[in-house]
Amino acid sequence: MPIEDRDNAYLVTHALAKDTLSRLRDVETEQVSFRKGLVKLGRICGYEIIDGRMETEYVEIDTPLEETMGERVKGLDDVVIINVLRAATPFVEGLLKAFPRARQGVISASRDEEAGRDEDGSFPITVDYVKLPEITEDDTVIVADPMLATGSTMGTVLEHVIENSPEPEHLIVLSAVSAPEGLLRVSEEVPEADLLTVSIDDRLDDDGFIVPGLGDAGDRAFRTT
Numbered sequence: 001m002p003i004e005d006r007d008n009a010y011l012v013t014h015a016l017a018k019d020t021l022s023r024l025r026d027v028e029t030e031q032v033s034f035r036k037g038l039v040k041l042g043r044i045c046g047y048e049i050i051d052g053r054m055e056t057e058y059v060e061i062d063t064p065l066e067e068t069m070g071e072r073v074k075g076l077d078d079v080v081i082i083n084v085l086r087a088a089t090p091f092v093e094g095l096l097k098a099f100p101r102a103r104q105g106v107i108s109a110s111r112d113e114e115a116g117r118d119e120d121g122s123f124p125i126t127v128d129y130v131k132l133p134e135i136t137e138d139d140t141v142i143v144a145d146p147m148l149a150t151g152s153t154m155g156t157v158l159e160h161v162i163e164n165s166p167e168p169e170h171l172i173v174l175s176a177v178s179a180p181e182g183l184l185r186v187s188e189e190v191p192e193a194d195l196l197t198v199s200i201d202d203r204l205d206d207d208g209f210i211v212p213g214l215g216d217a218g219d220r221a222f223r224t225t
C-alpha cells in the first residue's frame with residue numbers, strides 16, 4: 001500500500017506481519033522469541049515483495065499424470081540481500097526463506113550514539129566492514145534493517161551500495177519499524193529506492209529511538225545491553 005505524499009514508500013499490510021510486529025514490540029518478548037519473530041517477519045516481508053513486485057511467467061510442466069501449464073516467479077535468481085549488521089541478521093535469515101538463492105552482501109554500520117546527533121538530526125555512522133556481491137541491472141536488491149530511525153545508517157549503507165554498481169531493476173529498503181524522519185531522509189536522499197516498512201511509528205525520542213518502537217533491536221536479539 002503506498003504511503004500518502006511519498007510515491008516511493010509502501011506499507012507491508014499482511015495481517016501476519018502486523019501480528020508478528022506486535023509481539024516484537026512487547027517488552028515481555030524475550031530474546032529467543034524476539035529473534036524468532038524477526039526471522040518470521042523477514043519471511044513474510046519476502047513473500048510480500050514477491051507478491052507485489054516480481055512478475056510470474058507461464059511454463060510447461062509435466063506432472064506425473066500429464067502435461068500442464070504452471071506459473072513460476074521470474075527473477076528469483078537475480079536477488080541480492082544486504083544485511084546491515086547487526087540487527088538485520090535474523091531478519092535476513094527470514095528473507096532467505098523466501099529467496100534461498102539470493103546473493104548476499106554484508107555491511108557493518110552502526111550509529112555513534114555517544115557522539116550524539118548532528119544539527120540535522122543525523123548520527124555519525126561508523127562503517128567497519130563492507131562486502132558486497134556484484135550487482136547488475138537485472139537484480140532486485142533488498143537492503144534489510146529492521147529499524148529505520150533517523151535514516152543515518154541506511155543513508156550511509158545505500159551510498160556504499162550505489163557507489164560501485166549500475167542501477168538495479170529494483171532497489172528496496174526493507175524495515176520493520178520506521179520513524180517518519182528516517183523515511184523522509186532516505187526517500188529524499190535516494191529517490192530511486194522503494195521503501196517498504198511494516199509500520200511508521202509516531203516519532204523519535206531525544207536519543208534517536210523510535211517511539212513507540214520496540215527498543216533496541218540489536219540488543220534484544222543478541223542479548224546485549
Ligand SMILES: O=P(O)(O)OC[C@H]1O[C@H](OP(=O)(O)OP(=O)(O)O)[C@H](O)[C@@H]1O
Nearest residue numbers: 086087110111148149150151152153218
Ligand atoms: O536510522 P538510524 O538512526 O541510523 O538507526 C537505525 C540503526 O540503529 C540500529 O543499529 P545500531 O547502530 O544500534 O547497531 P546494532 O544493530 O549493532 O545494534 C538499527 O539496527 C539500525 O541499523
Ligand SMILES: O=c1cc[nH]c(=O)[nH]1
Nearest residue numbers: 149209210215216217
Ligand atoms: O528505536 C531504535 C532506533 C535505532 N535502533 C534500534 O534498534 N531501535
Ligand SMILES: [Mg+2]
Nearest residue numbers: 216217218219
Ligand atoms: Mg543497536
